[in-house]
Amino acid sequence: MMDIPAAPYAFECARESTALLIIDMQRDFLEPGGFGELLGNDISHLRSTIEPIQRVLEFFRTQNLPVFHTREGHKPDLSDLYESKRSRGKLACGIGDPGPMGRVLIRGERGHDIIDELYPLAGEPIIDKPGKGSFYATDLDDQLKAKGIRSLIVTGVTTEVCVHTTVREANDRGYECLVLSDCVGSYFPEFQAIGLKMIAAQGGIFGWVTESEKLIRAFQTDEHEVSI
């Protein structure tokens, strides 16, 4: 077991039962003309997450540790899209409509795919999810259980929407989540700050929060100790 410095107290995990989860780093949330911008958001707030996630992803890859990517989106025939979600916001151009990067939030379209900087390698699971949470209507729980994963290192966007929903779902399923504050992003700076506080408050009611450097350092120290 290793201890990673975190709020509200050290996050304890074992290398063999820990996975990296990268949530919805899709063009539709990070690039101009995507769903995030169509919702009226300033997408520039999310870009600072890319570099730190790249560093953590590279580290997990070099260590041969499991990585899971998720994408929010819907089937081309919209059979997995509730009318309540489709109509929300009364958007002139919303989910399923043609946009600058193809049909908005639809699987197979350019906007729906993961940004080039974090593109999954062959063999890295991609969880396609119709909801905000990564567990709802997916086999993520089964895939994690099959690999013996108990602890999740959580990154991606957006902090108060898909990251929070996923962390809450994971928490209720018995997983322990460590959220990396520099690797999650919100369109709203105030939601970023309060969203992170909400996770670690009340003794870690939903999970733990730390920075990517602390995670990498703890894993490197652990590796060094194992090899001695």
Ligand code: TIU
């Ligand atoms: N709108 C917003 O902040 N987020 C989403 O709709 N999805 C995710 O967070 N991935």
